[in-house]
Structures are given as structure tokens and as C-alpha cells.
Amino acid sequence: MSFRSFTRRDVLKSGAAASVGLALGRRASAEALGNAPGKTEGPLKQLEYGQVTLLAGPMRQQFDQTHARFMGLDNDMLLKPFRQGVGMAAPGDDMGGWYSNSRFWVTNGGSDGFVPGHSFGQYLSGLSRAFAITGDAATKVKVEQLVTGLQPTLLSKFYDGYHLPGYTFDKICCGLSDAYALGGVKSAGPALNEALAAALPHLPEKALSRPEQRARPHKIDADTWDETYTLPENLFLAYQRTGKPEFRDAAQRFLEDDLLFNPLAEDIDVLPGEHAYSHVNALCSAMQAYLSSGSEKHLRAATNGFRIVQDQSFATGGWGPGETLLRPHTDDLARSIFSEKNSFETPCGAYAHFKITRYLLRVTGDSRYGDSMERVLYNTVLGVKPILEDGSSFYYSDYTTSGRKTYHHDKWPCCSGTLPQLTADYGISSYFQSADGLHVNLFVPSRVTWKQAGTQMTLVQETQYPLRPTTKMTMKIAAEREFSLSLRIPAWAGPGTRVLVNGKAVGGELKPGTFHAVKRGWRDGDVVEMEFDMPLRLETLSMNVSQPSPTEPGTFLTSQTTTQLGALMSGPVVFMATGAWPIEMRSQDLLGAKKVAGGDAYSVATERSPVTFRGFMGIGDELYRTYQPLKAEE
Numbered sequence: 001m002s003f004r005s006f007t008r009r010d011v012l013k014s015g016a017a018a019s020v021g022l023a024l025g026r027r028a029s030a031e032a033l034g035n036a037p038g039k040t041e042g043p044l045k046q047l048e049y050g051q052v053t054l055l056a057g058p059m060r061q062q063f064d065q066t067h068a069r070f071m072g073l074d075n076d077m078l079l080k081p082f083r084q085g086v087g088m089a090a091p092g093d094d095m096g097g098w099y100s101n102s103r104f105w106v107t108n109g110g111s112d113g114f115v116p117g118h119s120f121g122q123y124l125s126g127l128s129r130a131f132a133i134t135g136d137a138a139t140k141v142k143v144e145q146l147v148t149g150l151q152p153t154l155l156s157k158f159y160d161g162y163h164l165p166g167y168t169f170d171k172i173c174c175g176l177s178d179a180y181a182l183g184g185v186k187s188a189g190p191a192l193n194e195a196l197a198a199a200l201p202h203l204p205e206k207a208l209s210r211p212e213q214r215a216r217p218h219k220i221d222a223d224t225w226d227e228t229y230t231l232p233e234n235l236f237l238a239y240q241r242t243g244k245p246e247f248r249d250a251a252q253r254f255l256e257d258d259l260l261f262n263p264l265a266e267d268i269d270v271l272p273g274e275h276a277y278s279h280v281n282a283l284c285s286a287m288q289a290y291l292s293s294g295s296e297k298h299l300r301a302a303t304n305g306f307r308i309v310q311d312q313s314f315a316t317g318g319w320g321p322g323e324t325l326l327r328p329h330t331d332d333l334a335r336s337i338f339s340e341k342n343s344f345e346t347p348c349g350a351y352a353h354f355k356i357t358r359y360l361l362r363v364t365g366d367s368r369y370g371d372s373m374e375r376v377l378y379n380t381v382l383g384v385k386p387i388l389e390d391g392s393s394f395y396y397s398d399y400t401t402s403g404r405k406t407y408h409h410d411k412w413p414c415c416s417g418t419l420p421q422l423t424a425d426y427g428i429s430s431y432f433q434s435a436d437g438l439h440v441n442l443f444v445p446s447r448v449t450w451k452q453a454g455t456q457m458t459l460v461q462e463t464q465y466p467l468r469p470t471t472k473m474t475m476k477i478a479a480e481r482e483f484s485l486s487l488r489i490p491a492w493a494g495p496g497t498r499v500l501v502n503g504k505a506v507g508g509e510l511k512p513g514t515f516h517a518v519k520r521g522w523r524d525g526d527v528v529e530m531e532f533d534m535p536l537r538l539e540t541l542s543m544n545v546s547q548p549s550p551t552e553p554g555t556f557l558t559s560q561t562t563t564q565l566g567a568l569m570s571g572p573v574v575f576m577a578t579g580a581w582p583i584e585m586r587s588q589d590l591l592g593a594k595k596v597a598g599g600d601a602y603s604v605a606t607e608r609s610p611v612t613f614r615g616f617m618g619i620g621d622e623l624y625r626t627y628q629p630l631k632a633e634e
């Protein structure tokens with residue numbers, strides 16, 4: 001998948017055709033959509049959490065399971081590192097893992113306790129979002145209790161000797177901001193100010209890259225790992241929600257312009273070697289700078305930065321093997337298949353990926369960001385193992401030639417914080433409102449409600465997509481209303497893809513890689529069906545391999561051979577080899593795969609026995625292989 005890059009020159013050109021040009025021209029319609037004056041919006045508006053209800057299916061199950069896990073955690077246990085950090089009585093058990101308060105972690109060799117309480121804010125955020133979705137009274141009580149419990153610990157003293165103050169404050173800022181805006185907890189507003197005042201004395205004067213942190217005096221290596229360049233996103237959000245200028249000022253102070261956004265805005269790739277998740281997260285800070293202040297430079301930086309990440313992504317949509325961004329258009333990514341089992345930091349990476357694609361979709365209206373989002377959904381996060389009661393968490397997807405799903409060795413890592421946030425974001429990622437109707441981005445069993453010209457509308461979507469290539473949407477409307485229902489036609493959609501209204505195929509060309517608008521007077525009971533043509537295809541990576549010289553040991557021949565690796569795909573889903581597989585496979589055998597009865601798997605003929613291919617969601621504890629080494633054409 002590739003997105004257009006653009007520079008300042010393109011934007012200045014009159015009528016710049018780029019989707020961004022469209023977004024910049026749409027500010028007038030933002031007010032029509034009811035946004036606060038002065039705030040920039042694109043053609044699509046994000047819905048409120050409560051407007052979308054997921055119905056039975058794997059996404060709802062993952063949301064419910066994760067929500068229940070965090071509802072079940074003891075409040076004293078969650079608050080313990082904060083109370084200990086400021087010298088208060090701290091009853092309750094230790095959480096363990098990254099979360100606990102053992103500040104001697106460096107000497108005991110593991111990562112236990114190196115960022116005490118780091119993910120508290122994310123758990124609070126996940127619960128606040130879950131309350132906004134479900135209206136569950138017990139969830140609201142827990143959010144209130146956690147805010148009340150945290151408030152007396154919001155002191156500068158907590159961060160004395162703390163290795164990554166920006167990292168943990170960023171999450172607390174997000175959690176309190178969500179508790180305030182989504183959890184309905186008023187006291188979270190003043191708590192946000194107290195949290196900012198407690199953290200500021202421990203933060204640098206500006207965002208610092210890792211090399212900049214290493215160049216400054218520090219006690220241990222972990223003191224150089226802070227991620228202050230991710231702070232602006234949640235600070236801008238806190239500003240929008242509270243109207244308090246100190247959050248805007250802090251947000252602007254931590255925008256990483258000099259080393260990151262200025263070069264990216266000019267389409268200069270400064271990302272190779274950088275930490276993957278936190279830098280995609282930083283692109284979300286650039287998007288918030290655009291949305292909060294209209295800074296077009298930051299929109300260019302985010303758009304270009306995301307395109308650069310796409311250009312070095314696996315077929316699954318994942319990126320950043322070894323948590324590191326690579327050089328696009330090289331064989332670095334292919335090489336990682338043979339050298340790096342930590343292929344994609346899955347819950348965190350998917351969380352950042354959903355956020356950046358949601359921002360870019362809102363601002364540009366470009367459906368390909370939705371294509372990218374659903375690829376990450378079905379091939380990564382929806383297939384992770386659930387968080388266990390002891391904090392065991394799924395962290396890395398493994399795309400090597402013998403992959404296996406595992407739990408991370410450290411309890412309560414970063415990925416235990418992003419999973420509750422992301423699963424709560426599934427609904428708001430599925431639909432968007434536009435000036436003339438509703439956009440359907442994800443094909444998910446769900447119910448969405450919105451107002452169209454003052455009338456309450458409901459659309460119910462029933463589907464087993466992507467395992468079945470269809471979806472059905474039914475209108476529930478009090479009175480007839482004319483509007484556009486815009487349906488994402490994925491870029492991979494084959495020519496047999498159809499949209500039917502009340503059983504009749506709609507006219508006009510369905511262009512893959514766009515939203516297709518069906519505009520009509522909609523009535524109660526109208527049914528929209530989509531049939532997706534999902535032909536099998538291979539997405540390949542190639543790798544140049546130098547041949548060892550047969551006559552001079554230790555030297556290599558100048559001629560190189562190319563190794564091709566292929567991922568078998570149908571629609572958005574990568575099908576991975578399971579069971580026993582041959583070292584190499586033939587492209588024509590892969591493309592001739594037959595659906596196994598039931599439709600959730602494919603069978604591929606080989607020279608020996610057939611191999612069963614499954615999607616990541618359908619894989620349990622067995623070994624799997626994402627990329628098949630392809631036999632050279634004879």
C-alpha cells in the first residue's frame with residue numbers, strides 16, 4: 001500500500017489534488033458539524049463512544065474480556081506504587097512486573113519495577129472509555145474511586161529518582177482526561193492540573209530524542225529512555241476538554257519539531273533506527289497539533305511519517321521489528337524474518353496504528369487509511385492472547401519462519417495498558433459522521449445511532465466478515481430522510497464486489513480504494529448488503545543474498561541471488577502456514593489454495609502432503625509461518 005507524499009510546495013500549489021488539500025479546504029464545514037470554533041476538523045467527524053455498540057463477535061468478546069479483567073483488579077493494588085512513591089500508607093498486594101515498586105530492578109536483571117505504576121493511567125482510560133460505551137454503573141464507581149485514590153499522590157515527590165517521568169505522566173494525563181470527559185468524574189479536572197504540576201519539575205525544557213538524552217548527564221541507561229516526544233497528543237486533548245491554556249502551552253513545548261516534525265514535513269525520512277511504537281505515537285501528537293492549532297506543517301509531518309511507516313510494513317500491517325523503524329524500500333524488513341522474533345509490538349503498535357489512521361481518515365477522508373486499520377485489526381490485535389489475572393500479557397507477534405504466540409516474560413508490560421484502550425476504541429473506529437451522512441469504515445457486528453437533520457437514526461450491521469465475504473446493514477428510522485451512506489470499498493476488492501440496496505445492485509462503478517456513497521431517501525427497514533470479491537493474492541518481500549565464494553572462504557561472490565518471501569492473502573487477512581510445511585513453496589500452489597469446509601482456513605497442495613493455512617485469529621498455540629520462502633521460477 002502506498003500513500004502519496006507531499007511537501008510544502010504541493011500544498012501551496014493551487015488546487016493541490018492531495019487529499020490533504022481537500023481537508024484544508026473543509027474547515028468551514030467543521031462548524032456545520034458542531035465542533036468548537038477555532039478547532040480544525042476534516043470531512044469526517046469521530047462519533048461519541050456511546051453511539052456505537054459492538055454486537056456478538058470477536059471484537060465484542062475481546063472488549064468484554066479485557067473490561068472484566070480490569071474491573072476485577074483491586075484498587076489498593078493499582079494505587080500502591082503511587083502511595084509508596086509519596087510515603088503514604090500503601091495497603092494491598094504488589095501488582096508485580098513492570099508495575100511494582102522495586103527500584104532495584106537493574107541489579108536483579110529483569111525489568112520488574114523499572115516504571116512503577118506506569119500503566120495506571122491507561123487502565124483508568126480504558127475503564128473510562130468502557131463506561132462511556134456501556135453506561136455500566138459499577139465501572140463509573142471504579143473510575144471515581146481510582147481518581148479519588150490517585151489525587152493525594154499527585155506530588156512532585158512521586159517522580160524523585162523515577163526513570164521515565166514523561167512516559168508515566170503521559171498515561172496519567174490520558175487517564176485523568178478520559179475520566180473527566182468520558183467517565184463523568186468532575187474531580188479529574190483539577191487532578192489533571194495537579195498531575196501536570198507534579199510532573200513538570202522532572203521534565204526537560206523540550207522533547208528529547210534518545211541520542212539527546214544519552215548526551216546529557218544520567219545515572220543509568222534507563223534514564224535515557226523517556227518518551228517526552230509523545231506528550232503533546234494527550235496534553236492537546238486535555239486542553240480541548242478543559243479549555244485550560246496551561247495544557248496547550250505544555251503540548252506546544254514538547255512538540256519534537258527540530259529532529260522529527262520539521263524534516264518529516266519536508267518528506268525527509270529521519271525515522272530509521274528510532275523506537276517504533278513511540279514514534280508512530282508521536283505522529284498522533286503531530287495530528288493533535290494540526291487539529292488543535294491548524295498547523296499544516298504538523299499535518300504534513302504526520303502524513304509523510306505514516307506513509308514512511310507503511311512503506312516498511314509487513315503484510316499483516318505490523319511494523320518495527322525489534323521495536324525499531326527501518327529503511328523503507330530496502331531488504332531490511334525481509335531480513336528481519338530470519339533474525340528477529342519480536343516482529344511487531346502488537347497491542348501498543350495496533351493502538352498507535354488505530355489512532356493515527358483514525359486521525360488521518362477524519363482529516364483526509366481517504367478510505368485507504370481504513371484499509372490499513374482493518375489489516376492491523378484482523379492480522380494482529382484481534383488474535384492476541386487475553387491478559388491473565390497475574391498480568392501475563394501478549395507483547396510481540398512473531399513473523400519468523402517458526403512463529404508462536406506467547407506471553408511476555410514480564411508481567412503488566414506496556415501492552416497491558418494499550419489493550420483496554422484499543423478494544424474500547426473499536427466502536428469509534430468503525431463509523432464516522434460526515435456533513436451529508438454516515439461513513440461505514442469497518443465491517444463489524446454493531447449498532448450505530450446518529451442524528452440526521454434532527455432525526456434519530458439507527459443502523460444495525462450483521463456480519464461474520466472477514467471470514468465470510470458479506471455484510472448486511474439494516475436501517476431503523478422513525479421518518480424517511482435523505483442522506484449518503486458511504487461504504488468503504490477496500491483497495492484489494494475484486495471486480496465481483498457488489499453493493500445491494502433492498503436486494504438490487506446499486507448502479508455506478510465501485511472504485512476500490514474509495515468510499516462509495518449511496519445517496520437516497522432512506523426508510524425504516526431498508527437493507528444494504530455488501531458482497532466482497534476477495535481473490536487470493538501474494539504480497540511479497542525480497543531479500544538479496546550474497547553467495548559465499550566456493551574457492552575463497554570468508555569472501556562473497558559479487559553476484560547476488562534474490563530470495564522471495566510471500567504472504568498468502570485473501571481480502572484483509574494473511575493466511576499463515578500451520579502444521580508441517582516444506583522449506584519452500586511454489587507461488588502457483590499458494591494461489592491455487594482451496595477453502596477448507598467451514599471457510600476459516602485454506603489448504604495448499606505441495607509436493608508432499610497439503611498444508612493448512614489459517615488467519616492469525618484462528619491460530620492457537622501451534623507453530624505458524626507468516627511468510628513462505630518461494631521457489632524460484634523454473
Ligand SMILES: [Zn+2]
Binds near residue numbers: 349
Ligand atoms: Zn507494548
